[in-house]
Amino acid sequence: MNDLDMLRDTWAEPAPPSGAARASARAALLERAAGTRPEARPARRFRLRLPRPAVRLVAAGVLAAAVAVGVTVVQSGGTDGHGRPRPVLPGIPAGPVANASEALERAAQAAERRPFTPPRPDQWVYVESRVRMGDTPNGPVSKGRTLVTRDWKRADGKKVAALEHGRIVFAGTMPTTPPSDYASLAAMPTDPAALLRRLYQQMGGLGDTAEGRYQTAYSMLGAVLRDNLLPPKTEAAVFRAIKRLPGVTLARARVQGRPALALARLEEGWLHEELMLDPTTYRYLGEQSVAVKDHTGHGDDGDLVVKKGDVLNMTIRLKTAIVDTPGQQP
Template sequence: MNDIDALRDAWDEPAAPSSGARTEARAALMDRTAGRTPARPAARAVRFPRLGARIAAVGALATAAVVGVTVLQSAGGVDENGRPTSAVPGIPAAPVADASELLERAAKSAEARPFTPPRPDQWIYTEYRVRRGDTPNGPLSDDPADTRTNRSWKRADGTVLAYMENGKLEKSPMMPGSSPPQDYASLAKLPTDPDALLKWASTEPEGVTMGTPTAYGKLSAILRDNVLPPKVEAAVFRAIKKIPDVTLVQDKVDTAGRQAIALGRITEGYLHEEILFDPKTYDYLGERAVAIKDNTTEGEDMTRSVRKGDVLRLTVRVKAGIVDEAGQRL
């Protein structure tokens, strides 16, 4: 059964409209035909059908990653004349035209967001939903039950990492000198000029010659794993604008069931690395990787074969913010 069938089965068949409802609808139609504005009817209480146990199956389907759903790119709602309005002041409500425009809207949204920097003794909390595959590094499972939630806490001074393991909060020292940096103090000092930030992201750190991500990958990792000062986050988006071959993608829905706008860049010749954004607020939502053609990769310990259209990674950030202690949630 697909998600549409599940939703259909969860609701009772609607009752036929009453004669009063038909009369009102006919009168409204005649008013609009004559160019008159119909009177607004009084508000009525709406009674929803009882779903019972069937809603559980629908809720489980809502956690699945769905491909092929058209993205609604108009932000906000509509005004009294039916024109779309933006959810973020100063950002157009019209559909996004390309990756550059999407990134600029994300930058402006970040700049408009209220923000209080964390104290050194506070923690950066992040919560993700991650879809697993049937095999390591292989295509993701189609079973919603294979979606797991990951929660982690990083002390703002960069000294301690905390995470849940077997239902218990565990702590470990954070590795100093990581690339990209993971402590808030280092991230807050990053350049807010896009050109300077891109130059930084394109430079190998001293002593590191292998495994360093590209500028696109490094900037994506900064977005994924941290809570950034608004000016730094805006600079990250504008630095990505300057990376060649970053293009807009549509028709994506993340594992939380929310619609997303995506942009991405081809890596390794067959993989499209994508960043997901909220279509209304342009907040960062997560990332995914999709095979754009068949590929077989030979490794020392395994061979991986993927087909065009396979989703190989899907991570959706559900919550991110500042808390007072490890284990505390938003």
């Protein structure tokens, strides 16, 4: 039985699950997507999106992103002798990206063309990220601190490790939805339609409505990109699966002071959940949430007051690599 189905079975009938219950269920599902048991996870990892009406853990960005639908972002490959855009990546069209579908397809093609050597089962996948933390756990903030997280996952999925107070801390693993170890990720469907079908089957009560399916799939696919180093065909399938979800638009963002492509999906009419790409190489850069209108929500542990332009939940990917031992950094 799916873990989310088990949660749904505990809800009282005939009333449908409350917003807080759905929030808890979705939080648990995305927690599992991070790849370790909640009790074994380092306390400093605050990468989890929490939906409304629960109060969410957030991380403020250095700069608020200017959000706009249908933004055209121009590549920086220059022009040829005839004034035409020069391709930046072989085999991928040059020139401006006009919409999310085009950006996602270019990202998929770029992933397929990158050289890649898969890890041995005894090697480790290293992921380093910069997370901007707020000064409170509840709601958007304009002040905060920056954490750099360094995590290692053994490629066969048997162990994970993290750097805590200068030492390596090990933990066991458990099956996750979606999978978070390299071996399971490499076995995921590489057909985008089949990949989405599998995700829909695994999300339990969060997929009871069409919008629930789409938003939960978007979050799950974002977690796969955020926390892993993916085989090229898997990464391409993730981008093309996102391309199939309705409501994904192109926005404008800045990552560490530089322009970025932001793929945004509007959640409950006020929040853009954004996946950010390099506008030249189409590599995944990170994620953030941006309020596109003022919003006040109510959760079990307090109210959530958000102003238009607030940046939430910013995680920037710094490095990914395959290494031989936990603690090793590229």
